[in-house]
Amino acid sequence: INGGDVGGTTGSCTCTSCNNGFSGSHCQEPNDCQATSSSSDDGFDGNFYCINGGNIGGVTGSCSCTSCNTGFGGSNCAVCAAGYSGSDCSADPCQATSISTDDGSNGNYYCINGGDVGGTTGSCICTSCDYGYKGENCQSQEVHISGMTELYNAVSHGGNDKISDGNVAMLAAGVYKCLEGECSASSDRMLDLHSQEVAMQCANDDASCVLDGENTRTVMFVNEAYVDIIAITFKDGNGYGNGGGLHITSHAETAVNLFFCVFSNCRQTWGYVNIDGGGAIQVSGSNSYLNIYGTSFFWNKAATGDGNDIYNYNSDATIIIHDSCDSRTLSSDYYSSITPIQGSALDTHGTVGGTPNSFQCVCYHGYSGTVPNCVGDPCQRTSSPTDDGTFGNFYCINEGIVGGTSGSCTCSCSTGYYGLNCQTSSASCTNDEEIDECEQHSVVEMTGLFNKVSTGQTAVDNYVDLDGDSVMGVGDTVVMAVGDYTCSHIGSDPYGHNCAKYEGNIATMLSIYYIYGEIKCINDNSNCILNGEETRRMMKVTSTRNEKLIIRAITFKDGKAGLGGGAHLSSYAKVDLHICIFTNCRASDSGTYYGGGAIFVVSGATTVDVYGTIFTWNTANSGNGDDILNDPNELGTITIYNICPFNYSSTSPFRGYALDTYGEIEGPVYSFHCLVCPTGYSGTVPDCAADPCQASSNSADLGLDGNFYCINGG
CATH class of the missing domain: 2.160.20 (Pectate Lyase C-like)
Incomplete structure (x- = not known):
C-alpha cells in the first residue's frame, strides 16, 4: 500500500519504494512528521509547514504544530495569536472586561469597580480601584x-x-x-x-x-x-x-x-x-x-x-x-x-x-x-504596660521622657517617680531623708540589699530572720551599686545579721517570696557580685504571684548549698535571668536528686527564662547538673535563649561552652555572651576570635580562658 512497489516471487515477496512519509514491510507505517518552512507542505507526505518556534508533532497525514513562540498562533504558528498584532506579533495593550474568567492570556482581562487595566497581553494588571476595593481585579x-x-x-x-x-x-x-x-x-x-x-x-x-x-x-x-x-x-x-x-x-x-x-x-x-x-x-x-x-x-x-x-x-x-x-x-x-x-x-x-x-x-x-537595611525610629511613649520598645512603642508614664530607638528604648522619670517605666511613685516615703533611696530603690551594700528584697517565709520550713525592714513594692526595681555583696562583714556574728539564716545554720543570702519586679546592677557589666563566700547560697525565690522577677547583670559567685549553690527557684516562681554570671557555685549534697551547682529548679509551675547568661566552674557533688538541675520529680520549665535581652535585642550573642545540666532544658544548652567576648577571645560580640594560648604554672588552667598549664620548658 501507500505507493509501494511489489517485487519478488511466491514465497519471497517484497514491498519497496513507499510514498514519502511511510515505511514498513508493507509501507503501512506513517512516519513522524517533519517541520518545513514551505507553506505548501500540508503533512500529506509527512512534511508540515511549522515556523516561529512551533513544535512539530503527529505522523504522516495528521501533523500538528503547537507551542508557538509568544505572540504567534494558528495551525502552523504562522499568524498572530489573539491579543497580538504587527509583523512581529507583539503584545497588544490589555482590554478590560467584566468576565471573571478573562485572565489576560488573550489580552482580555477581568478588571471591575473602576480599575484601570494596564500591561500587555500575557501580563495584564488592574490598578487604581475605586475607593473601597482591592484585589488583582479590584x-x-x-x-x-x-x-x-x-x-x-x-x-x-x-x-x-x-x-x-x-x-x-x-x-x-x-x-x-x-x-x-x-x-x-x-x-x-x-x-x-x-x-x-x-x-x-x-x-x-x-x-x-x-x-x-x-x-x-x-x-x-x-x-x-x-x-x-x-x-x-x-x-x-x-x-x-x-x-x-x-x-x-x-x-x-x-x-x-x-x-x-x-x-x-x-x-x-x-x-x-x-x-x-x-x-x-x-x-x-x-x-x-x-x-x-x-x-x-x-x-x-x-x-x-x-x-x-x-x-x-x-x-x-x-x-x-x-x-x-x-x-x-x-x-x-x-x-x-x-x-x-x-x-x-x-x-x-x-x-x-x-x-x-x-x-x-x-x-x-x-x-x-527597606529590607535588609531597617533602622530603628525614635521611641514613642505609650501607656500600655506590655509595650516593651521592640517596635518603638515603650511603656513610659507619669510624665517620663522616652529616649532611644526601637529595640533600645528608655524612660527618664520626672521627680517623684522611679522604675524602668516610671511606674512607681515615691509617695510612700515618710521623710526627706528617705526620698532619694525610695525613688531609686538604690542599694550600695549587703544590708541595704537584704532590707529591700528579702521577704522570707516566716514560720515556713523553719526559716527565721528572713525579712528585710523596707522591702520593695511589687513591680519595683532595685538598683545595686557596683561591688561585692557578702554576709560575713557585719557585726560580731561571722555570718552577719544582714542576710537570711536557717535556724542558726547558713542557708541563703536572700530569701525572696511573693514579690516581683527587677533586681539589677547599675550597669550591665555584671560587676555587682553576690558572693556566697563558699558558705551559702545567694538567692532563693519562692512564688512571684504569677508575674516576672527579672534578675539582671548580677554575678553569683562562690555559692554553696545542698542543692542550687547559686539560686534555688521554686513554687510558682517566674524568673528571667538577663546577662548574669554564675561562677564557682557548688551543690554539696550527693543524693539521687540533689545537684544544680549554679541553679536548682523545682515545681511544674516554675518558669525560668535565661538570656545572655554565662556559667563557669560550677560543680555538683552528685554529678547531677554542674550548672543547672531541673528536678525530674517535679519539673519546672527552663528555657535558654540564643538571643540577647532587651536593650541588646539586635545583637547576636556569642555562644560559649556547653552547660552541664540534669533534667529537661529547652533551647540551646550553652553559655551566651551578649556584651563582651569571654576572657581569652578578642573582637566584639558576636565576632569573637580565640587568642593565642599563654603558658601557666597553675595546674588548674585548662586553656578555657587562653591560659594553659605548661611547665618544664614546654
Whole structure:
C-alpha cells in the first residue's frame, strides 16, 4: 500500500519504494512528521509547514504544530495569536472586561469597580480601584475598620455586620483590644472566624495593626474558613491549652495564609504534654492548611514545651513556611522581587514543611528603610504596660521622657517617680531623708540589699530572720551599686545579721517570696557580685504571684548549698535571668536528686527564662547538673535563649561552652555572651576570635580562658 512497489516471487515477496512519509514491510507505517518552512507542505507526505518556534508533532497525514513562540498562533504558528498584532506579533495593550474568567492570556482581562487595566497581553494588571476595593481585579470590597467593635462585627462569628465572602477587612494602624470594644462571646478568644472566605489586612504593610490579647485570651480562632491575614501583629495572646496567637482547627477544609505578620509574646499557658502546645500558633485536623510568608516570631512560649512558636497537633495538618515574599497578597507585587531576611530558627512541634525560621519582607513599624537595611525610629511613649520598645512603642508614664530607638528604648522619670517605666511613685516615703533611696530603690551594700528584697517565709520550713525592714513594692526595681555583696562583714556574728539564716545554720543570702519586679546592677557589666563566700547560697525565690522577677547583670559567685549553690527557684516562681554570671557555685549534697551547682529548679509551675547568661566552674557533688538541675520529680520549665535581652535585642550573642545540666532544658544548652567576648577571645560580640594560648604554672588552667598549664620548658 501507500505507493509501494511489489517485487519478488511466491514465497519471497517484497514491498519497496513507499510514498514519502511511510515505511514498513508493507509501507503501512506513517512516519513522524517533519517541520518545513514551505507553506505548501500540508503533512500529506509527512512534511508540515511549522515556523516561529512551533513544535512539530503527529505522523504522516495528521501533523500538528503547537507551542508557538509568544505572540504567534494558528495551525502552523504562522499568524498572530489573539491579543497580538504587527509583523512581529507583539503584545497588544490589555482590554478590560467584566468576565471573571478573562485572565489576560488573550489580552482580555477581568478588571471591575473602576480599575484601570494596564500591561500587555500575557501580563495584564488592574490598578487604581475605586475607593473601597482591592484585589488583582479590584473585585474585593474593602470594609474600613478603625476599632475593636467594628472588627468583631465585620469578621467574627456572632458579629452583626459581617463582610461578604471574598471581601477585605482593611484595618487602620493601631492597637485593637477587648478592653476597648466588643470581642468573641467565648471569653478566651478575641475573634472567631467560621465558615467564611475573607481577608484581614493592615492599611500599612509594616504590621502596625496590633491585635492585643492582653495576656488573657487567644487572639484568633479559625475553623472551616479560608482566610488571608496580611501585615497583622499578634501580641500578648494567651491560649489555655491552645495557641496563644492563632488557633486553627477543621471539621471541614480550613486554609489560612499569613503574609508579613508578627507573633510577639504569645503564650500557651496550660495543657498536657504531647496534646497541647503552640505558644504562637496551634494547628489541628487533616483538613487544615497553613502557609506562612515573611512572618516573624518573637518571645513566644508554650508551657508544655511543645512548640514555643508552632504546634502541629498529631502532625495531621499541612504547614509550610516559605522563604519568599509571596506576591499573592493584596499588597503591591513589589514584594515578590524581595529576598527576605532570614531570622532565628523557630521552635516547632510536629511536622512543619519548608524552612522553619522567621522571615522578614518589610521593615516593621518602628523602623525605617527597606529590607535588609531597617533602622530603628525614635521611641514613642505609650501607656500600655506590655509595650516593651521592640517596635518603638515603650511603656513610659507619669510624665517620663522616652529616649532611644526601637529595640533600645528608655524612660527618664520626672521627680517623684522611679522604675524602668516610671511606674512607681515615691509617695510612700515618710521623710526627706528617705526620698532619694525610695525613688531609686538604690542599694550600695549587703544590708541595704537584704532590707529591700528579702521577704522570707516566716514560720515556713523553719526559716527565721528572713525579712528585710523596707522591702520593695511589687513591680519595683532595685538598683545595686557596683561591688561585692557578702554576709560575713557585719557585726560580731561571722555570718552577719544582714542576710537570711536557717535556724542558726547558713542557708541563703536572700530569701525572696511573693514579690516581683527587677533586681539589677547599675550597669550591665555584671560587676555587682553576690558572693556566697563558699558558705551559702545567694538567692532563693519562692512564688512571684504569677508575674516576672527579672534578675539582671548580677554575678553569683562562690555559692554553696545542698542543692542550687547559686539560686534555688521554686513554687510558682517566674524568673528571667538577663546577662548574669554564675561562677564557682557548688551543690554539696550527693543524693539521687540533689545537684544544680549554679541553679536548682523545682515545681511544674516554675518558669525560668535565661538570656545572655554565662556559667563557669560550677560543680555538683552528685554529678547531677554542674550548672543547672531541673528536678525530674517535679519539673519546672527552663528555657535558654540564643538571643540577647532587651536593650541588646539586635545583637547576636556569642555562644560559649556547653552547660552541664540534669533534667529537661529547652533551647540551646550553652553559655551566651551578649556584651563582651569571654576572657581569652578578642573582637566584639558576636565576632569573637580565640587568642593565642599563654603558658601557666597553675595546674588548674585548662586553656578555657587562653591560659594553659605548661611547665618544664614546654
